[in-house]
Amino acid sequence: MELKERDLDRELETDMDWHHGTKPLVPRPETLSFFYNYNYNSPYPGVEVKQAALMETGEGSVPALMDSRNKEKKKRLTNNQIELLERSFQEEIKLDPERKMKLSRELGLQPRQIAVWFQNRRTRWKTKQLEHLYDVLKHQYDVVSNEKQKLQEEVMKLKAMLSKEQGFGKQTFGCYTEISGEETVESTSEGLTLRGKSNIEHVADQGYCSFTVEDYNTTVLLPPHCHWPAVPY
DNA sequence: TGTCTAACCTATTCAGATT
DNA sequence: AATCTGAATAGGTTAGACA
Numbered sequence: 527m528e529l530k531e532r533d534l535d536r537e538l539e540t541d542m543d544w545h546h547g548t549k550p551l552v553p554r555p556e557t558l559s560f561f562y563n564y565n566y567n568s569p570y571p572g573v574e575v576k577q578a579a580l581m582e583t584g585e586g587s588v589p590a591l592m593d594s595r596n597k598e599k600k601k602r603l604t605n606n607q608i609e610l611l612e613r614s615f616q617e618e619i620k621l622d623p624e625r626k627m628k629l630s631r632e633l634g635l636q637p638r639q640i641a642v643w644f645q646n647r648r649t650r651w652k653t654k655q656l657e658h659l660y661d662v663l664k665h666q667y668d669v670v671s672n673e674k675q676k677l678q679e680e681v682m683k684l685k686a687m688l689s690k691e692q693g694f695g696k697q698t699f700g701c702y703t704e705i706s707g708e709e710t711v712e713s714t715s716e717g718l719t720l721r722g723k724s725n726i727e728h729v730a731d732q733g734y735c736s737f738t739v740e741d742y743n744t745t746v747l748l749p750p751h752c753h754w755p756a757v758p759y
Numbered sequence: 760t761g762t763c764t765a766a767c768c769t770a771t772t773c774a775g776a777t778t
Numbered sequence: 779a780a781t782c783t784g785a786a787t788a789g790g791t792t793a794g795a796c797a
Binding site: 600601602603638639642643646650 | 783784785786787
Binding site for chain 1: 774
């Protein structure tokens with residue numbers, strides 16, 4: 527980013543970390559909280575008017591005064607604000623300065639509020655993605671596990687038939703029976719696991735479980751052209 | 760190369776909303 | 779009152795610009 531843009535950004539307090547470099551090292555004095563609060567000095571006169579109007583109608587997003595000491599309340603965003611923010615988020619998960627300012631003007635919110643909302647929204651989205659990924663992997667595991675059990679049962683049946691043919695049980699099998707050159711299967715009651723490592727561990731070892739949300743976004747959950755969350759909010 | 764700063768992240772706090 | 783939800787904060791990391 528160019529210096530000019532950075533300076534402008536800082537001047538307008540559009541940066542998410544508005545306090546960087548100027549963060550007070552001591553607790554904020556209550557009596558001066560209005561001074562430290564980023565909502566106080568609005569660089570957008572028009573926005574203030576809009577916010578005041580919204581407050582009057584009970585839809586305001588500007589923190590109202592909690593008491594005589596100017597301590598401000600947290601206010602939830604209105605449905606309209608969230609709707610527009612959501613639409614914007616669906617269009618693009620990241621927020622560029624221009625869009626931030628546009629949303630700020632349209633919604634009557636401080637740029638930093640827009641940035642914070644997007645940051646929190648990305649966090650929620652990521653959590654949902656991970657939950658969804660867990661479900662997908664669990665389902666895949668269950669399918670593979672069931673398949674494995676069926677195959678094991680089939681092996682046992684075939685073994686039983688073989689031993690019957692070879693002398694009605696004269697030949698006993700050990701605890702582990704060779705199936706292939708690489709893998710053995712436990713023939714005990716808990717014989718559902720591969721010796722050594724489970725499928726999931728095996729997959730994890732091969733790095734299949736190592737992914738980023740971006741990778742996941744473009745491979746597992748979403749169609750290739752889709753770069754915004756398919757998982758609902 | 761080191762410093763500065765914007766932008767991002769995760770973890771956490773805290774207050775309003777809900778049960 | 780307890781719990782949930784989400785707006786906001788704290789502090790750390792990263793990347794780009796610049797001297």
